Amino acid sequence: MxxxxxxxxxxxxxxxxxxxxxxxxxxxxxxxxxxxxxxxxxxxxxNKNAQGIDLVVGAKGSPLQIILASIFHIDFPTGNISLNDANNLTRNRLVESAIPLSLGDSYQGYRIVGTSKAYADLYGAKLVDGEWFGSEMTATVGAAVAKNLGLKIGDELESAHGLAEGAGGHEEHPFKVVGIMEKTGSVMDQLILVTVQSVWEVHASHEEHEHDTTSDLHEKVSLDRLGIEVTKEQLENEDITSLLIKYRSPMAAVQLPRIVNGTSNLQAASPPYETARLFNIIGVxxxxxxxxxxxxxxxxxxxxxxxxxxxxxxxxxxxxxxxxxxxxxxxxxxxxxxxxxxxxxxxxxxxxxxxxxxxxxxxxxxxxxxxxxxxxxxxxxxxxxxxxxxxxxxxxxxxxxxxxxxxxxxxxxx
Structure with missing residues (x-):
């Protein structure tokens, strides 16, 4: 049977x-x-998207919002921080490296990120076509952006305020696509990378372009820890959204957030701590x-x-x-x-x-x-x-x- x-x-x-x-x-x-x-x-x-990022520094506000906006690009920034303050922070002996981010604009729902080449390197991004953004008003786009929008080398992008499609834009300052990245399986696929100077250029008023051309103000300054070169005027007057910091030693995890939070206009946000807090909230x-x-x-x-x-x-x-x-x-x-x-x-x-x-x-x-x-x-x-x-x-x-x-x-x- x-x-x-x-x-x-x-x-x-x-x-x-x-x-x-x-x-x-x-x-x-x-x-x-x-x-x-x-x-x-x-x-x-x-874990994949936060890998290699020990601390995020942004404007005073919610640490979780800073993490969501700067690492996962799914929230609005808490504000901007002074480039000068950011540069001074990177000189701290506890900081091994720092990546600047300038956020706020988008193209057809995809976020435009003003940054340095180090940001792409953080996710191991490589090019499938063209070259990396470098000069002002050039852009290198993620694989998903290029595929979904049908972008190719030489196309121009007119950025819009915020993340909503159809928002007011900067038609007078279009970006030119010079490179397309390979698929990484990370948040990088959904981004459009440009230089921080390009972001400043887009938001500059005509009056700002007509400042006197004092040679001292337009003298170039290399911010090695940030991986960018700016003028003295930009160093004193421009802002960025946040910094992605890598610690030099384990001791930095204890000391650096306290130093940052002691600064009047800076807020430190730890990715491991904030994501654990997020999961505790979701966990209920x-x-x-x-x-x-x-x-x-x-x-x-x-x-x-x-x-x-x-x-x-x-x-x-x-x-x-x-x-x-x-x-x-x-x-x-x-x-x-x-x-x-x-x-x-x-x-x-x-x-x-x-x-x-x-x-x-x-x-x-x-x-x-x-x-x-x-x-x-x-x-x-x-x-x-x-x-x-x-x-x-x-x-x-x-x-x-x-x-x-x-x-x-x-x-x-x-």
């Missing part, structure tokens, strides 16, 4: 009852797996949804239990006949247990499939996400084992009742 094939037939003999058990179990598993996929993916993305909602998934799984286990109990009542005579024909008590026990496990496995597979399909649809609809629905995490194995354990637990009592059934009493009542 093939227990597995017989169990399959018994499961499909009651399609509505079995379908209810499978759907409940599948939804519970799908919720837990979907949350697991999403949270793990977000953590991986955050994640825990609630996970509890919901567990409740649904428990309900589905109860459904499996009831289905097997009802099936047992209806099949008492059938099981007694099997016993009389030589089936042992152990085989009857294993038969009922296998039916419960089959329902659990089918439900679990449906749940895993639903979660991955849903995650795949989500990531395909959000162009900033560079992955697919075939993204697997190790903890899914624990969900699988846990689901199997729940199915076995729900089947134990019905299987034991079948094991203890009295053959002679059942046949005598037939």
């Amino acid at each position: 093939n227990l597995f094939s017989l169990s399959i037939k018994n499961v499909f003999a009651k399609p509505l009852s079995s379908l209810l058990s499978v759907l409940l179990f599948g939804f519970g598993v799908a919720i837990i797996v979907a949350i697991l996929l999403t949270s793990t993916f977000l953590k991986n993305e955050i 909602g994640v825990d609630v949804v996970n509890v919901l998934g567990l409740v649904i799984i428990i309900l589905s286990a109860t459904s499996v239990f009831i289905a097997l109990i009802n099936s047992l009542k209806e099949r008492k005579y059938e099981l007694a006949i099997m016993r009389s024909m030589g089936a042992s008590q152990l085989k009857i026990f294993l038969l009922i247990l296998t039916e419960g496990i089959v329902l659990t496995i089918i439900g679990s597979l449906c749940g895993f499939g639903l979660a991955h399909i849903g995650f795949g649809i989500l990531v395909d609809s959000v162009e900033q996400i560079q992955t697919s629905g075939m993204f697997f995490v190790y903890d899914e194995y624990y969900v699988m084992l846990g689901s199997l354990a729940v199915g076995i637990f729900a089947s134990i009592i019905p299987a034991f009742l079948a094991y203890k059934s009295d053959i002679s009493e059942t046949l005598s009542k037939a």
Whole structure:
């Protein structure tokens, strides 16, 4: 007697009852797996995009907002900081390197970032065509930007204020595309890189261009730690949005944020600390949804239990006949247990499939996400084992009742 094939037939003999058990179990598993996929993916993305950045320095305000705006480019900056203050900070012995960022404008929803070549190097970005931005009003665009907007070398971009499409722009100061980057799978794919001097040029008024040309003010100054060259006038009068800092030693993690926050107009934001705080905030909602998934799984286990109990009542005579024909008590026990496990496995597979399909649809609809629905995490194995354990637990009592059934009493009542 093939227990597995017989169990399959018994499961499909009651399609509505079995379908209810499978759907409940599948939804519970799908919720837990979907949350697991999403949270793990977000953590991986955050770690990947924040790699090599020990501290972000911006204008006074929310540290989390500084992180979201300067690393992930999904929020508005808290304001600007003086280039002179930023340069003085980079001279601190605790700073190994610093990357300037000037934010605020965009092109058709993609953020324009005034920075240095070191920013592209931070993500290992390489060119697929053209050259890197260097001179004023030139731009190197990310792979997703070039693909989605159909940009090519020589095209001109007219920047707009903020991140909203259709906002007021700077038509009189277009950027020229001189390079296109390869896909990196990071936030770099969604950016348009220009020099910080280009950002200043775009926002300069005509009056500012007509300042006297005193040779001292227009003398060039090399800001080695920032990787840019500016005039003395720009050093004294211009602003940037933030600095991405790398520490020289572990001691800097303790001392430098305190030094920065002691400055009246600067705010230090630690990527590890702020992202951990963000996940703590999100974690409350994640825990609630996970509890919901567990409740649904428990309900589905109860459904499996009831289905097997009802099936047992209806099949008492059938099981007694099997016993009389030589089936042992152990085989009857294993038969009922296998039916419960089959329902659990089918439900679990449906749940895993639903979660991955849903995650795949989500990531395909959000162009900033560079992955697919075939993204697997190790903890899914624990969900699988846990689901199997729940199915076995729900089947134990019905299987034991079948094991203890009295053959002679059942046949005598037939």
